[in-house]
Amino acid sequence: MRMRRALGRLAGLLVVVLTVALGQPGPAFADTGAGVPCPMNRKPVADGTFVVSSPFGARSGGFHQGVDMAGDAGTDIYAALDGTVSAAGPASGFGQWIVIDTPTRTGVVSTVYGHMYPDGVLVRTGDPVRTGQHIADIGSNGQSSGPHLHFELWEGGRFNGRAVDPAPLLDEGASSGSSVVELVAATTDCSVGVLTPGLVPPEFVPWLLKAGVMCSGITAPLLAAQLEAENGFRHGPSAPVSSTGARGPAQFMPATWTTWGKDYDGSGPPPDVNSIADAVMAQGALMCENHRSSADAISTGRVVGDPVALALAAYNAGFGAVLEAGGMPFGGEYTTQTQPYVKKILERAKAFAAAPWATGTTPPPPTEAPQPDVGDRIVEVARTLEGTSWVWGGGNIDGPTRGGIDSPGLTRHAVAQATDGKVVLPRSTQEQWEIGDPIPVNELDPGDLVFSGWNEFDIPTHVGIAVGGGKMVHASTDSGVTVSNFDPESEGRRVT
Known part of the structure; x- marks a missing residue:
């Protein structure tokens, strides 16, 4: 090495x-x-x-x-x-x-x-x-x-x-x-006129789908949009705490968590406010209660409005604020914070509802290992682009851009497509070199990354995908996407 x-x-x-x-x-x-x-x-x-x-x-x-x-x-x-x-x-x-x-x-x-x-x-x-x-x-x-x-x-x-x-x-x-x-x-x-749908980390999907059927009116896409607004899907011990002390992906205040927090995934007790499972299920339960209370208040004439919108307002400001206003809270921070919060989530929920994950009926496991033949699949995806022109900076996870693709663009596209988006490489060769596990060149399997073109800082400037037999598929500046022999000073890394 x-x-x-x-x-x-x-x-x-x-x-x-x-x-x-x-x-x-x-x-x-x-x-x-x-x-x-x-x-x-x-x-x-x-x-x-x-x-x-x-x-x-x-x-x-x-x-x-x-x-x-x-x-x-x-x-x-x-x-x-x-x-x-x-x-x-x-x-x-x-x-x-x-x-x-x-x-x-x-x-x-x-x-x-x-x-x-x-x-x-x-x-x-x-x-x-x-x-x-x-x-x-x-x-x-x-x-x-x-x-x-x-x-x-x-x-x-x-x-x-x-x-x-x-x-x-x-x-x-x-x-x-x-x-x-x-x-x-x-x-x-x-095509839909809203922010791109489906921006849910895969580990959240099974719990969102489960929480989204706890009651009528509160759906998985709505809960996803709310999580995005609350803490951007950040979770775990390093998740930021709000200035008011709200914690976790669903931003529960300590007193509220005492009431609604439960150990939904069996990892406790106690329930963990930073856990995806505990936080999302507690979020769903609280939103269902808010929706039920809002619907009851509407039916008895105490408030007016849409029960989903009022449930969101209650999550943000408390159900007491909804009752006091006779509907959507207004004035002061209710106008500057609560109302925009509700509007944004309702808008984003439409985008999440258009995402493929939201149409599923059986929650997938939170983490799913790539299939054993993922390396062959990476090679297959990359080789479908043989003959594509080399373009500096070209390519993204969906394929060529601006009429072509470069070497890290090719590896990024092939790995993302072959793993169904579970593995998304960074964009540059230098960044890709920093991840994965080093593998001796003579032990590379199809789908492993092959690095070469070392600069004065001993950083690679080129990357390809091993196909077997000492060859790789890569985006060459001269020939575009092609299959060539390894460079004599190549080194390998495994990222799947």
Whole structure:
């Protein structure tokens, strides 16, 4: 095995090419030509009102995880992507910050906006926002040497992911094809006019389907949309806790959990608020109770409205608020938080209802190992693209883009398709090199990854898929997708 320098590994982790064409802030939607609205990506600060004062990367002995955009105090800051505000308020070093989570087919992307003053933060946690929406004003709060926006982009979410360079979001001439671009592009399905459906981690699916039949009116897609709004499907001990103390994927307050928490999967006692099974089933039970109470109140004339919408409002604000308002709570935080919360979940539930997982009747096991012949299937998928042109940055999990595919795009597509989306590789060769288990070249099985083209940092620049007999299928810069012999200095990794 070749020696790998630590510097090379660090450099490999930082190589992510992100590109999306962006324009000045304006309408949140563009006409696709078919009358279907689609979100348009926008710069967080308008052209002509800022200069980049500090880029992403190493700085003063540390690492700067975003881009600083210097501008006049009070300059408008816009949401760069559609999403939901997961944090808004004080943050160490930032003064005040805003974190917006954008769900995609393969994970969450977060955009972060920092150094505002309290009166310059115009949204609240839980608010749905649209691309181009005025969300804040430039300030110089926290660890800041002058008015500017500190802007970050996180693949996998701000609290559980990793920062990537957002600079191409400010460059209209950049080309597409990176993993983050694919995530961003996946946020919209113009055929249904809502965010892309089916963004449910597979481990949640069986419990959502089970909770979704606890009562009439409360469905699995509705519960999925609610989980997305509450905590973005984050779970386990590292799941973020809200500023009010709500915990777990369903964001239960401690007193509420004492009443509704049960050990649904037999892993306790006690019930675990961060557990998928316990939290989702308790969420379903509470929502069913809210729905029953709302329907009873409607039938007796105490409230008016839709029982599903009122059940959501009760989950957010308490059923007492519904009774006091005689229906949907209004005024103050009910207008600014509860009503947008209900509206967003009802909208997203339509998208989740369109997803294949939501039409199933038998919950699949939470984790399902790939079939024994998955390696052969990976090879089969890759070889169906033989003859496809090589295009730098081309390809995503669904296949070629922009008329072609590159080597990590091919491996990513083949593995995702062969495993039915259970294994989704990162976008770049360098990132793919960092995962899986090392396998000697002479022990590679069909479907294993083959790396070559080592640069000065001992990082591979090319990747293919072993097909057997010392050969691999790969996307060659000269021949496109083809089958060739291994490079003499190839090394292998197993990712399935």
